[in-house]
Amino acid sequence: MNAAITSTGQREFHSGAGEQSLSLDFLHRYLLGNYRDLYAATLALDVNDHNAVLIALNLLATTAEADPDQRRAEGRLIARRLALLPPPRVYGLFRELRRAKVNNRRTRAIMRDWLAARPDLAFDAVKYRAAVKDAVRHAHLRPGGELGPFLFTPHRPAAYTTPILETWRRAHYEQAALYKLPYTVAEGFAAKHRIARAAFLERIAPRLTRLERLRLQESARTLGADAVRADLATMPLTRxxxxxxxxxxxxxxxxxxxxxxxxxxxxxxxxxxxxxxxxxxxxxxxxxxxxxxxxxxxxxxxxxxxxxxxxxxxxxxxxxxxxxxxxxxxxxxxxxxxxxxxxxxxxxxxxxxxxxxxxxxxxxxxxxxxxxxxxxxxxxxxxxxxxxxxxxxxxxxxxxxxxxxxxxxxxxxxxxxxxxxxxxxxxxxxxxxxxxxxxxxxxxxxxxxxxxxxxxxx
Incomplete structure (x- = not known):
């Protein structure tokens, strides 16, 4: 628990990243091999996102070593933990599963159910297109509507009826369209259209998430983009x-x-x-x-x-x-x-x-x-x-x-x-x-x- 709460495999004051990663990997392997039920149970505790992903990855990669009751309990814990993780972490896990060639039935079912529960998969497809495409391909899914063409042949349709997909298409040649996209996507289009940073931040401000506002507030203040202001009272305490x-x-x-x-x-x-x-x-x-x-x-x-x-x-x-x-x-x-x-x-x-x-x-x-x-x-x-x-x-x-x-x-x-x-x-x-x-x-x-x-x- 202490390791899964504090360590992210990164450099600390008294030890380097290599030492941290090696030590953490040993602990994961030891707990998985000797106390599998306790290892899975830590997903219900306040472990950090890095370790939650490692636990889910290791459990899914060793499905054959678990009995039916363990698989059932682990599946519920993994699904619940994935629902609480930030989407980039989950998509990162799916890509790691693909690289490790972990493609058992339980893995595909967890990926399918998580993607089906996303509130707006079209939004995810715009913001994390490569990761969504990898997940769909690895889980052998056939996305409905315009998602399939967007993921695999994005520039072929002359127009999309799904608003965010059409906005993404128009942003390639229309500056006004990029301000209706998520910040991380719009930033790339702003660089392509050579839009001044201050002007871009001023106009994209309504689309920023709470943490994006906090992260950008000081640099925006320096540039004079006063619209980028974070409501500090709503921020998590440690952040x-x-x-x-x-x-x-x-x-x-x-x-x-x-x-x-x-x-x-x-x-x-x-x-x-x-x-x-x-x-x-x-x-x-x-x-x-x-x-x-x-x-x-x-x-x-x-x-x-x-x-x-x-x-x-x-x-x-x-x-x-x-x-x-x-x-x-x-x-x-x-x-x-x-x-x-x-x-x-x-x-x-x-x-x-x-x-x-x-x-x-x-x-x-x-x-x-x-x-x-x-x-x-x-x-x-x-x-x-x-x-x-x-x-x-x-x-x-x-x-x-x-x-x-x-x-x-x-x-x-x-x-x-x-x-x-x-x-x-x-x-x-x-x-x-x-x-x-x-x-x-x-x-x-x-x-x-x-x-x-x-x-x-x-």
Whole structure:
């Protein structure tokens, strides 16, 4: 679970992409070969999209190794997970299945049902034409209406009756038509027609998705395309934290009220009915230099810490944040300095909170090992009855240990990718502590699977 939540096979601060991919691949193969039912069950948990695709791919590629009951259960889990994934991820999975020559009956049925459930397959055919064509060909499907000609002989018809297909055809020679297409498609036509970037962004703004607006907002502002404005209050919490950290310190100060209000709104939305129910909470938040992450995952660990800060503020009735740098202004957080986790944990425990949460990559180095000793003595000598719940949330996968890096055996550690999953991960962390066994874990997974599939039936 820790690996499937945190790792995407990309470079991290302490390990390269090759190490990450090799380590993750080993874990997938090990779980698939030894605990196939538990491996499939992780699709019902909050794994990241990269690992959800890998799990589905591995299960479909080894259909012959599953018994009928397993195939039935896996089929429902895969179908439900694919319905929740972004379409590009699913089309990427279908293309990978084609490259791997996985074409059993279950695979074709899952591809057929997913394509049939798409709300507008003509839209997909325009936006992801090559991927849709590969999926149709691999699943041996015959798309009805004008989709077949569009996918395989797109320029042959003189005109289409399907509006979006006709708009795509006209966009080849008519500039006005491209502004009725999805942004990623229209961008290519804009380059073909040599349309100025600022003018293009201004006119395509109504067609942008929520996340496209967020991604393009700053570059559009520089070009003077004021129509591209994102409603920050509707953005996912961790994504919004990443956006804030990408801004310059001067911009953050200038827009402090707007950014803080947006982060708190997103945090309250994520907290839901748990808001204000967690009692006294202290958070130790890692903003050391390693929270920069890597060129592939720039400032990702710090963004998770910042998002957790605002979420815990919403969950707690009394909240104290302790940044490793000693910073008191969370909005100006930046990756800098060593990792004095031990000192900050001592400061947190000194406040006698009901919960102490540590959000860090676990590389305690100032001095090395102090955090582990503090937690060991606290749990075994000073608080053996667990009056203070301590949980370590780690946003970085440690390829060498096939897990996220832990601070102490006496404290549960869970991987975290998005702060929105914090509440569920704190619950799951009890299994990492070793006070519960495989029976309890299976029971927990059975409940999660039932809830996961019930949402699909609803």
């Amino acid at each position: 919004l934290a990443s956006y804030v950290l990408a801004l310059s310190p001067d911009d953050r100060v200038h827009r402090r009220a707007e950014l803080t209000a947006a982060l708190r709104t997103a945090a309250r939305r994520s907290a839901g009915d748990q808001a204000g129910r967690w009692g006294a909470v202290v958070a130790v938040l890692d903003d050391s230099f390693s929270s920069y992450g890597s060129g592939h995952k720039r400032r990702r660990p710090l963004a998770v810490a910042l998002a957790c800060h605002f979420l815990l503020e919403a969950l707690a009735s009394e909240y104290t944040p302790l940044w490793l740098s000693g910073r008191s202004d969370a909005l100006l957080a930046r990756p800098y300095g060593a990792t004095p986790l031990g000192e900050r944990i001592l400061d947190g425990l000194d406040r006698r909170p009901e919960r102490l949460l540590i959000v860090s990559d676990g590389w305690d180095n100032s001095p090395p090992g102090l955090a582990g000793e503090v937690l060991r003595i606290w749990r075994t000598r000073l608080d053996p009855r667990h009056t203070c719940a301590v949980v370590h949330l780690n946003p970085v996968y440690d390829a060498a240990d096939f897990d996220v890096r832990r601070l102490a055996p006496t404290v549960p550690t869970a991987g975290i990718r998005d702060a929105e999953n914090l509440v569920a991960l704190v619950e799951l962390a009890q299994f990492a502590e070793g006070r519960t066994g495989l029976f309890e874990l299976r029971a927990h997974l059975a409940r999660r699977i039932e809830e996961f599939l019930r949402e699909d039936d609803a």
